Amino acid sequence: MIKDHLREPFELVLKEFMDVCPRGRHSHTFFELIYIVSGTGKQCINDAECDYLPGNLFLVAPNDSHIFKIETTSQFFFIRFNNIFVQSSKQEKELVKQLELILQNARHEPGSILKNKDDQQAVKHLMDMLIREHLHSDLYHKELVAQLVNTLLVFIARNISSVFPENIDQSSEEKVVRILQHIQSNIYYPEQLKVETISKSFGISTTYLGRYFKKHTGESLQQYILNYKLKLIENRLLQSNMRIKEIADEFGFTDKSHLNKFFRKSKGISLMSYRTNGKIKETH
Numbered sequence: 044m045i046k047d048h049l050r051e052p053f054e055l056v057l058k059e060f061m062d063v064c065p066r067g068r069h070s071h072t073f074f075e076l077i078y079i080v081s082g083t084g085k086q087c088i089n090d091a092e093c094d095y096l097p098g099n100l101f102l103v104a105p106n107d108s109h110i111f112k113i114e115t116t117s118q119f120f121f122i123r124f125n126n127i128f129v130q131s132s133k134q135e136k137e138l139v140k141q142l143e144l145i146l147q148n149a150r151h152e153p154g155s156i157l158k159n160k161d162d163q164q165a166v167k168h169l170m171d172m173l174i175r176e177h178l179h180s181d182l183y184h185k186e187l188v189a190q191l192v193n194t195l196l197v198f199i200a201r202n203i204s205s206v207f208p209e210n211i212d213q214s215s216e217e218k219v220v221r222i223l224q225h226i227q228s229n230i231y232y233p234e235q236l237k238v239e240t241i242s243k244s245f246g247i248s249t250t251y252l253g254r255y256f257k258k259h260t261g262e263s264l265q266q267y268i269l270n271y272k273l274k275l276i277e278n279r280l281l282q283s284n285m286r287i288k289e290i291a292d293e294f295g296f297t298d299k300s301h302l303n304k305f306f307r308k309s310k311g312i313s314l315m316s317y318r319t320n321g322k323i324k325e326t327h
Contacts, residue, residue, distance in 0.1 A: 045069040052131065053124035053192060055177045060118050064111040073125040075103040076195070078170050082117025090293075091283040098167055099155035102199065120174055122192060129196070154278065158202050166198055208260040208267065218245060219259040226268055230275065233295050236268055273309055276302075280318040287314055 047069060060081075068087075077086070079099040086095045088109045095101070095111075103109050111117070157163045173191050176184060208223075222245055229235035241264075242249045256264045272294060279290045291302040303314050310317065 047071045047073075049073040049123055049125055052128035053122065053189075055173065055188065056121040056123070057174060057177060058119045058121070060116050062113060062116050064113055066110070068108050068110040070106055070108045071103065071123070072105055073123055074105065076122040076124075076199075077101045077103065078120040078122070080118040080120050080170075080174070082113065082115050084114040084117060085112040087112065090285065090289070091279070093154045093283055095155075098157075098163060100157050100166060100199075102156050102203075120170060122173070122195070124192065128192075156199060156202055162198050162202060166195065169195055169198070208262055216259060218247075219256070221245065222256065223260075223267075226271065230268070230272055231294060238264070269309065273306070276306065277317070277321075280314060281321040290314075 045067070049072065057080075077100070079095050079097050079101075081097050082095075083097075084095055085092050086099075086101055086109065088101065088103060088107055092112075095117075111119075157166055169191060173188065173195075176188055176191070222241060225241065225244065226236060234240065238249050238252055241247075242252050245252075247255055253264055256267070260267060262270075276290060276294065279285050279293075285293075287299040287302065291297075291299045294302070296302040296305065299314075306312075306314050306317070312320075
């Protein structure tokens with residue numbers, strides 16, 4: 044599989060209108076934001092496949108594989124950047140650290156990363172400005188583009204961080220944010236989510252970890268893990284074409300019956316019913 048590299052800390056690319064994706068499945072060594080200017084189709088990132096529409100924004104992380112399946116004539120705007128760009132950002136030091144953590148662990152949820160409707164509208168205006176600046180290159184072009192991309196990253200961080208407990212914000216302790224990121228990045232590996240493993244990784248005693256986590260997040264460690272896993276499973280059901288068995292395998296369940304029992308106990312509905320009801324709602 045082809046792997047692309049980035050020669051500069053970031054670059055912008057506005058593609059011509061296209062009816063067929065000119066490239067096969069490929070991956071990168073950098074981050075790539077893909078904004079859908081126009082058109083419809085499917086965006087495939089790793090094993091997840093979901094519909095795309097104008098205004099959608101996708102984040103492809105380093106080493107993710109992806110390809111477009113174009114259904115109607117489409118135009119894409121690419122913003123490519125690496126850790127050097129994030130680290131050289133003029134944002135506050137703590138915000139930069141959180142941006143790095145969030146971006147590195149952003150690959151779990153399929154679909155557009157813009158969840159907040161107000162932010163969707165704001166990002167549309169931001170993208171219009173970026174595209175216009177990219178095409179015309181007026182005075183202070185580079186400085187303005189860098190500022191706009193930095194602002195865009197903050198919008199992205201806010202939307203990706205919506206899976207964090209409500210108590211978590213920009214002022215939260217770095218250690219608790221790192222614990223949350225550890226849980227998110229290891230959600231498929233039960234051994235890494237054990238109290239003993241987390242305690243050892245972050246230098247907190249097993250007896251204090253539960254109290255520390257709840258003090259800073261407002262919910263128990265196990266409840267957060269359960270809720271986050273459920274959120275990802277819900278997204279797989281509604282935003283991808285993965286089979287139930289594939290979802291069960293991905294999250295370490297013994298079989299689809301085990302997953303269905305877990306899901307029904309938590310949500311009060313079967314996996315297939317949830318998927319069917321969700322698809323019906325999306326069409327109305």
